[in-house]
Amino acid sequence: MDTQKLLGEVAGQLLSGAIQVVDLSAPLGPDTPLIKLPPELAVDTPKVEIHSISRYDKNGPWWAWNWLKLGEHSGTHFDAPQHWITGKDYPDGATDTIPAQNFVGPVNVIDCSGEAAADHDFLLTVDHIKTWEAKHGAINAGEWVVMRTDWYKRNGSEAEFLNANETGPHTPGPTAEAIQFLISKDIKGWGSETIGTDAGKAGGMEPPFPAHTLMHKANRYGLASLCNLDRLPPKGAILIAAPLKIEHGTGSPIRALALVPGK
Secondary structure: OOHHHHHHHHHHHHHHOOEEEEEOOOOOOOOOOOOOOOOOOOOOOOOOEEEEEEEEEOOEEEEEEEEEEOOOOOOOEEEOHHHOHHHOOOOOOOOOOOOHHHHEEEEEEEEOHHHHHHOOOOEEOHHHHHHHHHHHOOOOOOOEEEEEOOHHHHOOOHHHHHOEEOOEEOOOEEOHHHHHHHHHOOOOEEEEOOOOOOOOOHHHOOOOOHHHHHHHHOOOEEEEOOOOHHHOOOOOEEEEOOOOOOOOOOEEEOOOEEEEEOO
């Protein structure tokens, strides 16, 4: 195969609209929903702040620019293996050491939107994944797997997005067995539309927070607060999820994109 010719064809199809780009990211700003942790357990990420340096004024007469204050895991973001204690020792597990090739790959979209609408605590199981594979084809090594729940439609309200009450947060996610099953398939990483890669009640699972604990233990990646997964086919799209190259970074806000067939 002539890869140079192939890339030229892809470029041409991007220009013609035969291949379209879908934005999978939420806006990043002061109203971006952020995870809330028990104060006895951890310190929370502060709100995103955007401060003006100049805006065509005495501080910069011909230009506008800002400085930002934000956490690595704010908004639509990438989780590197070093984000979790189980992945802390990987030398290639930080945002500045992960090979760039790993940020791009085919994506499998498992639609759980109906189940999540009926049950906010819905958990994706191995049987769900096998049923999906029987219909759409096998999940292969080096591919991304993401869970569509349409949860991103709650993104305009932090309270609705976190969906917490006196018993804790109630958001859909995977079981530990589902994550183990996907790791056994040698996937690249796992993504969700919720505030984190785990279900709201994942703290009570075994192990706790399995998407974090197991994925990062296996030197795999996580994507959280994804949007517009309802615009992707179950198979056939290419996901681009590149974090900022932060020194020793445990994660980064991203502009996640998908390449999909045009209509």
